[in-house]
Amino acid sequence: MTAGVSIQAVSQRYGTATALDAVSLEIAAGEFVVLLGPSGCGKTTLLNIIGGFAEPTKGHVLIGGRDMAGVAPKDRPTTTVFQDYALFPHMSLRDNVAFGLRMRGVDRTRRAAKADAMLALVGLEGRGDRRPHELSGGQRQRVALARALAVEPEVLLLDEPLGALDLKLRRQMQEELKAIQRRVGTTFVHVTHDQEEAMAIADRIVVMNAGRVEDFGPPRQVYLHPATLFTASFMGEVNRIPISGGRAPFGPVPVPDGTLCLRPEAISATGPLRIGPCRVADAAFFGTHVQAHVVPLSAPDLRLAVHLPQSAAVEVGAVLDLGAETFVVLQA
Amino acid sequence: MTLAAKDRRLGWGLVAPALIWTAAFFILPFLAMLALSFAHMEGREVVQGFDPGNYIRIFTDPTMLGALWNSLEITLVVTVISVVLAYPLAAIIAFRVPARWQRLALLLAVLPFWTSYVVRSYSWLLVLGQNGVVNKALLWLGVIAEPLEIASTRAATVIGFVHFFVMLLTLTIYANLIQLSPNYARAAQDLGANRWQTFAHVILPLTLPGVVTGAFLTFVLCIGDYITPQILGGNTELTLPQLIMLQLGRSGNFPLASALSVVLMAVVTLAYFASSRWLRLDRV
Amino acid sequence: MRVLSWLYLAVAYAFVFLPVVVLVVFSFQDGRLPVPPFKGVTLDWYAKVLGDEDLMAALLNSLLVAVVSSLVALILGFLAAHALARVRLPGSVLMRGVLIAPMTVSYLIIALGLLTVFNQMGIRPSLWATGIGHVVINLPLCFAICYAAMGDHQKNAERAARDLGAAEWQVLALVSAPMLAAPLAAAFFLSVTFSWDEFIIAFLLTRFDVTLPVEIWSMLKSGLSPATNAVGSLVFLVSVTLVILLELTIFRRAK
Numbered sequence A: 001m002t003a004g005v006s007i008q009a010v011s012q013r014y015g016t017a018t019a020l021d022a023v024s025l026e027i028a029a030g031e032f033v034v035l036l037g038p039s040g041c042g043k044t045t046l047l048n049i050i051g052g053f054a055e056p057t058k059g060h061v062l063i064g065g066r067d068m069a070g071v072a073p074k075d076r077p078t079t080t081v082f083q084d085y086a087l088f089p090h091m092s093l094r095d096n097v098a099f100g101l102r103m104r105g106v107d108r109t110r111r112a113a114k115a116d117a118m119l120a121l122v123g124l125e126g127r128g129d130r131r132p133h134e135l136s137g138g139q140r141q142r143v144a145l146a147r148a149l150a151v152e153p154e155v156l157l158l159d160e161p162l163g164a165l166d167l168k169l170r171r172q173m174q175e176e177l178k179a180i181q182r183r184v185g186t187t188f189v190h191v192t193h194d195q196e197e198a199m200a201i202a203d204r205i206v207v208m209n210a211g212r213v214e215d216f217g218p219p220r221q222v223y224l225h226p227a228t229l230f231t232a233s234f235m236g237e238v239n240r241i242p243i244s245g246g247r248a249p250f251g252p253v254p255v256p257d258g259t260l261c262l263r264p265e266a267i268s269a270t271g272p273l274r275i276g277p278c279r280v281a282d283a284a285f286f287g288t289h290v291q292a293h294v295v296p297l298s299a300p301d302l303r304l305a306v307h308l309p310q311s312a313a314v315e316v317g318a319v320l321d322l323g324a325e326t327f328v329v330l331q332a
Numbered sequence B: 001m002t003l004a005a006k007d008r009r010l011g012w013g014l015v016a017p018a019l020i021w022t023a024a025f026f027i028l029p030f031l032a033m034l035a036l037s038f039a040h041m042e043g044r045e046v047v048q049g050f051d052p053g054n055y056i057r058i059f060t061d062p063t064m065l066g067a068l069w070n071s072l073e074i075t076l077v078v079t080v081i082s083v084v085l086a087y088p089l090a091a092i093i094a095f096r097v098p099a100r101w102q103r104l105a106l107l108l109a110v111l112p113f114w115t116s117y118v119v120r121s122y123s124w125l126l127v128l129g130q131n132g133v134v135n136k137a138l139l140w141l142g143v144i145a146e147p148l149e150i151a152s153t154r155a156a157t158v159i160g161f162v163h164f165f166v167m168l169l170t171l172t173i174y175a176n177l178i179q180l181s182p183n184y185a186r187a188a189q190d191l192g193a194n195r196w197q198t199f200a201h202v203i204l205p206l207t208l209p210g211v212v213t214g215a216f217l218t219f220v221l222c223i224g225d226y227i228t229p230q231i232l233g234g235n236t237e238l239t240l241p242q243l244i245m246l247q248l249g250r251s252g253n254f255p256l257a258s259a260l261s262v263v264l265m266a267v268v269t270l271a272y273f274a275s276s277r278w279l280r281l282d283r284v
Numbered sequence C: 001m002r003v004l005s006w007l008y009l010a011v012a013y014a015f016v017f018l019p020v021v022v023l024v025v026f027s028f029q030d031g032r033l034p035v036p037p038f039k040g041v042t043l044d045w046y047a048k049v050l051g052d053e054d055l056m057a058a059l060l061n062s063l064l065v066a067v068v069s070s071l072v073a074l075i076l077g078f079l080a081a082h083a084l085a086r087v088r089l090p091g092s093v094l095m096r097g098v099l100i101a102p103m104t105v106s107y108l109i110i111a112l113g114l115l116t117v118f119n120q121m122g123i124r125p126s127l128w129a130t131g132i133g134h135v136v137i138n139l140p141l142c143f144a145i146c147y148a149a150m151g152d153h154q155k156n157a158e159r160a161a162r163d164l165g166a167a168e169w170q171v172l173a174l175v176s177a178p179m180l181a182a183p184l185a186a187a188f189f190l191s192v193t194f195s196w197d198e199f200i201i202a203f204l205l206t207r208f209d210v211t212l213p214v215e216i217w218s219m220l221k222s223g224l225s226p227a228t229n230a231v232g233s234l235v236f237l238v239s240v241t242l243v244i245l246l247e248l249t250i251f252r253r254a255k
Helices: A043-051 A093-103 A108-121 A137-150 A167-184 A195-201 A219-224 A229-235 B003-036 B053-060 B062-095 B099-109 B117-128 B133-141 B154-179 B182-190 B195-223 B227-232 B240-251 B254-275 C002-028 C044-050 C053-086 C092-104 C107-121 C127-149 C152-163 C168-179 C181-197 C200-205 C212-220 C226-254
Strands: A005-014 A017-027 A032-036 A058-063 A078-081 A155-159 A187-192 A204-209 A212-217 A239-243 A258-262 A273-285 A289-296 A304-309 A319-324 A328-330 B040-042 B045-047
Touching: A005 A043, A017 A043, A017 A058, A017 A212, A032 A043, A032 A195, A043 A058, A043 A078, A043 A155, A043 A187, A043 A204, A078 A137, A078 C152, A093 A108, A093 A137, A108 A137, A108 A167, A137 A167, A167 A187, A167 A195, A187 A195, A195 A219, A195 A229, A204 A219, A204 A229, A212 A219, A212 A229, A219 A229, A229 A239, A229 A258, A229 A328, A239 A304, A273 A304, B003 B254, B003 C053, B003 C092, B003 C107, B003 C127, B040 B254, B053 B062, B053 B254, B062 B099, B062 B154, B062 B195, B062 B240, B062 B254, B062 C002, B099 B154, B099 C002, B099 C226, B117 B133, B117 B154, B117 B227, B117 C002, B117 C212, B117 C226, B154 B195, B154 B227, B154 C002, B182 B195, B195 B254, B195 C092, B227 B240, B240 B254, B240 C107, B254 C107, C002 C044, C002 C226, C044 C226, C053 C092, C053 C127, C053 C152, C053 C168, C053 C181, C053 C212, C092 C127, C107 C127, C107 C200, C127 C181, C127 C200, C152 C168, C168 C181, C181 C226, C200 C212, C212 C226
Parallel strands: A032 A187, A032 A204, A078 A155, A155 A187
Antiparallel strands: A005 A017, A005 A058, A204 A212, A239 A258, A258 A328, A273 A289, A273 A319, A289 A304, B040 B045
């Protein structure tokens, strides 16, 4: 079972503070959507509203076409993987995973079998008798996932589930999360502030800022063709170059007026949008690439970050003729 | 109904039984007592009304004023001595006793707490009495020629109280001391404070809420206690609770007993406001 | 400094233990007075005490009142703490204050207030009346312990249970209470000891069936006797056994 989520002009106020400002979103059934944004942007509030842990001041949430107003969390077709996992410390892993089934009146043998199957799904086969405190962080995270999936929700909500894990484990769990989502087919709504994580797992990314949706689209679109300046800089490093009257500081360019956004890795010797000769101010070897800062000879006040190929031997003071591959112009 | 409203209704439902109990068996009785304190006796009959006579009597009758004064003196002395004795004890257990023995040390320090309350005062009678252990020991050692009169004096009451409250305060102060990060003391010493300065400027202020909370509880329990002064203090002087019990027993003067209780309550309330800045009653 | 510390510790322990040791030692006194000189060991006083029907009846009454009143106080306190810790209610600070308030009032005043009301309502002194009073004094304690124990960890687990379909009573019974097992047990046993040992409320609110402290009090009025020592020692033995058992089971596991 899987269902779409329709968020219609949802606003949330706490006193005078606005946590969400008329947010509308259509999430398709079976989609893996990531809510991405800095802390305080409203992404967790939105997740809580979908899960029924908070009620919107205004607007509606529909799950599978059904209005969720006044429906308690326990009666919603959603379950949540909490940030701190919220495993029940006094229950075995099997009882933890079977808890939701027990609440639904499933008999003991059937729910134990289902719990064991769910534990196997997340790679914890045969550990049903353990207690949560015997597990590592990554394992707890898997149990929380198994527990939330065991009741076969139509929509699974994940509140920064990987936030407490170290980087290596986080990258590994991202892949597993994605694989599990493909297998079960449930709609996943996942909250994170890590844009790499978002791009690694999402079908579509919702970029949020200050209670508003800045951008909504597949990772490639959000990264390469951001709708706003905020998205452009939140998704990764970007050089912003003001354009007015068809002129950039380094010379005329065939683009409309606004802010020209160039990702460092889009700048190379061959790009069609010519920047012209630039002097290398500094350079450092980063493993996957060489990061350098360059100053166009024709615009000494402009400083551009550039990622050059691993093999490039760059000397400080050298002059390179550079151009940009992909770019976007945004209005402030 | 919205979810928040459902939640609130559930919340009210859960908190209501406790609130109703407290209202019915604590607040209502107190109000009834307050009302009764303005009644007076005619013969053996209680006459309701608004008569401040009981209060006038309490603050003019030398016996009653004396009892109030005795209670205040004893309670203040007991509270101060108990804190002064308990703090070092708690500190020694927290900082000198090896960590693995601390729980045992604490358990032992409060062990007599688990004897019966009535019996505890009685045991001090055996220790302090004319033929008691202390007198017999001192006589045997030749320190004194005649047995000391300790039991049936204020000193015995104070000793009995201090014994109990040192246990209570050691527990609360220890709990405060052990929560302090050792880095506070290290930081102070690193910055040049000596032991005494570290204690006076860092440790003591940080543990003050715990000490004040313990001292306040000592004050409340001590000033309202009937048993200890009744068993150990003899009949040479009366405390407020003894006076209240006397009104109930001999003359059945409930209005006067109520008025005395209201005065007792007022004293405790004053102590509460005096110490409220540091009180942490919900974290006892 | 170090020597001084240990000396202080030794003196403090001597002071703390002196009356208890005297109490226990002279409960074995082979003589009529529980004061020196010690005349030899006998168990007669224990036999006398254990054969005393009034005392044994009082002991059972005390146990009954203690267990029942503590259970009631624990349930009321736990539910109230759960509500105030979880739901944002208007006036919750005031409610917390009201529930804690009896802690700051002398037992004597609580007893006298209840006596006044019960007299006016024509309710006679009884074990029930005493039990009601004991709930009043133990409710703040149970509430405060439960409230302090309800941290974020707890709240998140309760939220997860609700999310998975648990009704509120299931959340309380299957998640909150088991997670709080140690503090709940601590609150219960502390309440039991306070109620079991409480004198003034029981003294004013019982008449014919009395509790143990009241019975001991009437023994005291007939003067010093090793029998009183024996009762005191027995109570001590029971309490200490209970404390040690608790220490070895619940509190050890709670860490």
